Amino acid sequence: MEIPKTYNPEATEDKWYQQWMDHGFFHAEPDDREPYTIVIPPPNVTGVLHMGHMLNNTIQDVLVRRKRMQGYNTCWVPGTDHASIATEAKVVKKLKDEGIEKSDLSREEFLEHAWEWKEKHGGIILEQLKKLGASCDWERTRFTMEEDLSDAVLEVFVDLYRKGYIYRGARMVNWDPQGLTAVSDEEVIHKEVQSKLYHVRYQVEGSDNEWITIATTRPETILGDTAVCVHPDDDRYKHLHGQRVIIPMVERSVPIITDDYITMEFGTGALKVTPAHDVNDYELGLKHKLEVIDTINDDGTMSEAAQFYVGEDRFVVREKIVKDLAASGHLVKTEDYVNKVGHSERTDAVIEPKLSLQWFLKMDELVKPAVENVMNGNIKLIPGKFINTYKHWMENIHNWCISRQLWWGHQIPAWYCGHPDCKDVLIVQQGNPESCPNCGTSDRLRQDEDVLDTWFSSWLWPISVFDGFKDPDNPDINYYYPTNDLVTAPEILFFWVARMIIAGYEYRDDKPFENVYLTGIVRDDKGRKMSKQLGNSPDPLDLIAKYGADGVRIGMLLCSPAGNDLLFDEKLCEQGRNFCNKIWNAFRLIKGWSVDETIAQPDTNQLAVSWFEARLQEVVGTVDDQFNNFRISEALMQVYRFAWDDFCSWYLEMIKPGFEQPIDQDTYNRTIGFMEALLKLLHPFTPFISEELWHAVADRSSEDYITVSDWPKANAFEAGLLAQFQQAKEVISGIRNIRKEKNISPKKPLNLSVLAAPGSSDRFDPVVRKLGHLEDLEYVSEEVDNSISFMVGSDQYFLPVGGTIDLEEETRKIREELDYTKGFLTVVMKKLNNPGFINNADPQIVEKEKQKKADAESKIRKLEESLVKLTGAS
RNA sequence: GAGGCAUUAGCUCAGUUGGUUUAGAGCACUACCUUGACAGGGUAGGGGUCACUGGUUCGAAUCCAGUAUGCCUCACCA
Numbered sequence: 001m002e003i004p005k006t007y008n009p010e011a012t013e014d015k016w017y018q019q020w021m022d023h024g025f026f027h028a029e030p031d032d033r034e035p036y037t038i039v040i041p042p043p044n045v046t047g048v049l050h051m052g053h054m055l056n057n058t059i060q061d062v063l064v065r066r067k068r069m070q071g072y073n074t075c076w077v078p079g080t081d082h083a084s085i086a087t088e089a090k091v092v093k094k095l096k097d098e099g100i101e102k103s104d105l106s107r108e109e110f111l112e113h114a115w116e117w118k119e120k121h122g123g124i125i126l127e128q129l130k131k132l133g134a135s136c137d138w139e140r141t142r143f144t145m146e147e148d149l150s151d152a153v154l155e156v157f158v159d160l161y162r163k164g165y166i167y168r169g170a171r172m173v174n175w176d177p178q179g180l181t182a183v184s185d186e187e188v189i190h191k192e193v194q195s196k197l198y199h200v201r202y203q204v205e206g207s208d209n210e211w212i213t214i215a216t217t218r219p220e221t222i223l224g225d226t227a228v229c230v231h232p233d234d235d236r237y238k239h240l241h242g243q244r245v246i247i248p249m250v251e252r253s254v255p256i257i258t259d260d261y262i263t264m265e266f267g268t269g270a271l272k273v274t275p276a277h278d279v280n281d282y283e284l285g286l287k288h289k290l291e292v293i294d295t296i297n298d299d300g301t302m303s304e305a306a307q308f309y310v311g312e313d314r315f316v317v318r319e320k321i322v323k324d325l326a327a328s329g330h331l332v333k334t335e336d337y338v339n340k341v342g343h344s345e346r347t348d349a350v351i352e353p354k355l356s357l358q359w360f361l362k363m364d365e366l367v368k369p370a371v372e373n374v375m376n377g378n379i380k381l382i383p384g385k386f387i388n389t390y391k392h393w394m395e396n397i398h399n400w401c402i403s404r405q406l407w408w409g410h411q412i413p414a415w416y417c418g419h420p421d422c423k424d425v426l427i428v429q430q431g432n433p434e435s436c437p438n439c440g441t442s443d444r445l446r447q448d449e450d451v452l453d454t455w456f457s458s459w460l461w462p463i464s465v466f467d468g469f470k471d472p473d474n475p476d477i478n479y480y481y482p483t484n485d486l487v488t489a490p491e492i493l494f495f496w497v498a499r500m501i502i503a504g505y506e507y508r509d510d511k512p513f514e515n516v517y518l519t520g521i522v523r524d525d526k527g528r529k530m531s532k533q534l535g536n537s538p539d540p541l542d543l544i545a546k547y548g549a550d551g552v553r554i555g556m557l558l559c560s561p562a563g564n565d566l567l568f569d570e571k572l573c574e575q576g577r578n579f580c581n582k583i584w585n586a587f588r589l590i591k592g593w594s595v596d597e598t599i600a601q602p603d604t605n606q607l608a609v610s611w612f613e614a615r616l617q618e619v620v621g622t623v624d625d626q627f628n629n630f631r632i633s634e635a636l637m638q639v640y641r642f643a644w645d646d647f648c649s650w651y652l653e654m655i656k657p658g659f660e661q662p663i664d665q666d667t668y669n670r671t672i673g674f675m676e677a678l679l680k681l682l683h684p685f686t687p688f689i690s691e692e693l694w695h696a697v698a699d700r701s702s703e704d705y706i707t708v709s710d711w712p713k714a715n716a717f718e719a720g721l722l723a724q725f726q727q728a729k730e731v732i733s734g735i736r737n738i739r740k741e742k743n744i745s746p747k748k749p750l751n752l753s754v755l756a757a758p759g760s761s762d763r764f765d766p767v768v769r770k771l772g773h774l775e776d777l778e779y780v781s782e783e784v785d786n787s788i789s790f791m792v793g794s795d796q797y798f799l800p801v802g803g804t805i806d807l808e809e810e811t812r813k814i815r816e817e818l819d820y821t822k823g824f825l826t827v828v829m830k831k832l833n834n835p836g837f838i839n840n841a842d843p844q845i846v847e848k849e850k851q852k853k854a855d856a857e858s859k860i861r862k863l864e865e866s867l868v869k870l871t872g873a874s
Numbered sequence: 875g876a877g878g879c880a881u882u883a884g885c886u887c888a889g890u891u892g893g894u895u896u897a898g899a900g901c902a903c904u905a906c907c908u909u910g911a912c913a914g915g916g917u918a919g920g921g922g923u924c925a926c927u928g929g930u931u932c933g934a935a936u937c938c939a940g941u942a943u944g945c946c947u948c949a950c951c952a
Contacts, residue, residue, distance in 0.1 A: 003911095005911085005912075006912085006914080190948095190949085197952085214952085215952065216952060217952070218952085229952095261950090261951090262951090262952090263951055263952085265951095266951055266952065267951090267952065270952095271951090271952055272952075273952095278950080278952075279950055280950045280951080280952075281950095281952085283950085339951095339952090340949090353950095383879095385878070385879060385880095385946095386878095386947095388877080388878055388879090388947090389877090389878070389879095389946080389947055389948085392877070392878085392947075392948065393947080393948070396948075396949090490946085490947090493947090494947095558886085558887095558900075558901090559886060559887085565945080565946095566886085567885085567886065569885090569886085569901095571901075571902090572886090572901085574914085575900085575901070575914095577914080578912095578914050581912065581914060582911095582912065582914085582915090584911090584912080585911045585912035585914095585915090586911070586912085587911085588911045588912075589911035589912080590911085591911090592910090592911065625890095629890085631888095633887085633888095634887095634888070634899095637887095637888090637899070637900065640900080641899080641900085648911090648912090649916085652911085656911090659910055660910080733917090733918085736917060736918070737917090737918065737919095739917090740905090740906070740907090740917070740918055740919095741918095743906090745907090746907070746916090746917075820896085823896060824895070824896060826896085827895095827896055828895095828896095830932095830933090831893080831932080831933070834932050834933080835932075836931085836932025836933080837893085837932045837933065838932085839932080840931090840932060840933090841893065841932075841933080842893080845893050845894095846893095848893085848894070849893080852894090852895075855895095856895095
């Protein structure tokens, strides 16, 4: 049989994925088994796969595949998000590139383009997930803007409106002048910016030369000032209370007001008040009934009301106004200043606080069960450190601005009647109203132009994907909800996770999921976040082409402790690929053996099998524990070492027949069984190669796939066996060590003499013989002359190496070990001589220390004897 | 500005309620081996006053306080 020297992912991945699909292994329907359910964090419908998705979905797939093998009815629901602002921005840009302005299109025309774009690019990312091996139930793929899910969104809006949680009002919102929409507080990213603090003096009205100096970072808003505010207790300004000042350039007279909101120490202690363009100034304006002059247009240019530089961008105007103020003698000084400026998460434009009519959702009531059930552990965040962050956010939550001035999304189900008798009467309902309930006419009804925030649909995801709104008592929602695990990035803990929890309790009176596993952020090897702009993010599909999907999955998981950021390095994928090759070659070795059913099982093989059997049980137990604690990276490392060290380096070496010799039937069968168990443990991590080898290692029926095989169960095992083998391993290492030091060929036969301590086991002696390449192994009752010795535990081993022995060298080695052991004994004795230790420590611990003492003493005795012998001989 | 999290080998990390060798793993590194699975391999080895300073304790990488550095989240000081 010709087996290639290396594993070829290309030749296997698509083949198995197709077969899994053909067999419907990923599709789930409710039955009487226990369900295990994950809903995917829906990626942007027009997005492409990046490293974050790669990590996130690999983890989900690992969890799902293991549960599937454990016999759960697993359902991983995939889908995409319409991502209103991101997608709309892309479509606008695409149209612009074609010379079409959004403003030239009607809403309907624009949406046609948008749907066209969605049809063309939508779902690419889902196809990419298949390359990764994601075992989603593709028959359940959902999209947040498909009909059923849209209906759910509107239904929830109407319901919350009727419950009094949703209101419409004029408020200061975060305005994105590039996206031309309001965004929620959570979508504003505050960045530190090096800017200037300008000190500008305003003349007191009616005075000759009396001035008040304010400090501002935004001189362009001076044109909209409607007051100057000082602290009531500020002695510097007390004589000015009640007076008025003249705003430069626009020459407007405005009052000097007082408010204890002012920090006297900051700047000059005098604040210019621009109610239209600052959140705090707006509050001051309301309180002091100030005029509001909106000097900035939606697109960030100066408005007519500004009077100067109308139509020019606010940042250009800032420079110009500073020059004007300097020229007119109003600018007192300019200093460097670092402040935080809000930027739009989606467009990165500087956010402009703007007064506008928006829709809001009141959060204070809704949030209560969501806080409670995370705090009481009903929903677990993993790692737990995020609970603090969650709690803090939830307790300081603001009302959620849910309207967006966009077209791509769910249009708000609210109508206004333009009839003169009923100015702006509001109808909120699902579906077009036939007529105005107030005046009875229908021809002047118009729907609110805005759409809803994207998250206003995705917060319903765990319910809506199972049609829990359309049909709240259907078998799917009853069976799958609440789901089990959610795997996502901490970045969207508030945007999405918290809000899903809120919606879950509001609409199902139950949590949406039990565990939230928060992954880290993928960074490059220099710790920078991977991003398109930096160009430091490898294309996941390129990586898959280069290292195979399994290799990349291992690469991702090797560096992904839960909740910590991971520094991704392509070398890890290489390591993953090498590991796949290692497994592949183990298979090659086994398949290369010829089996002779007439030969009896040699002792070494019998021992190897019993040891490996025990070791397998131990590893399965450990891996299960790690999975249960979401320590996925560690579970992988455990399996990795089990495969590489235990299986390849020890087990296969033990049972390997001599060159061109056959192996006995028993051992061969057991080995195939072990290989199968190993492949099962590997399957969640490396689905493709494990499926490939599953079929290569034995003949399978047409329904027999590792994907649907049973996960190994951890059975009881003989712990003593593992300890005895450990001893044997150390003896073998000792022999190898001496060979190396003495330059003896690894395969030259040697004789080993053992001076055994009472109670030591000789069970693995056949293994020591074989792997130590021993001619003979004998037990002696006293030290052997002319040989080199080493100790393992309390047993002493002697190897006659022929030729002369370097006495000095041997003496030095023994002294070294003696010193170490004496040092060790000292540490142990310190504890045992300490009455506090004896009296306070757990008796079991004391017992262990006593045992350590006995062992060390016996070892010291033997070493000293050897030393006497050596020096005595010289 | 307020909270939170971290700091262990060159790198990435374990170290599970304080006591399992005078701290472990993977990768990287060094030396040697290499025609019978794998040079993408094997064997062995070097490498850490567990960030710093105090404290609690019979005993601290582990608990407490402070310092330093880094990261995250929240926040309306112009």
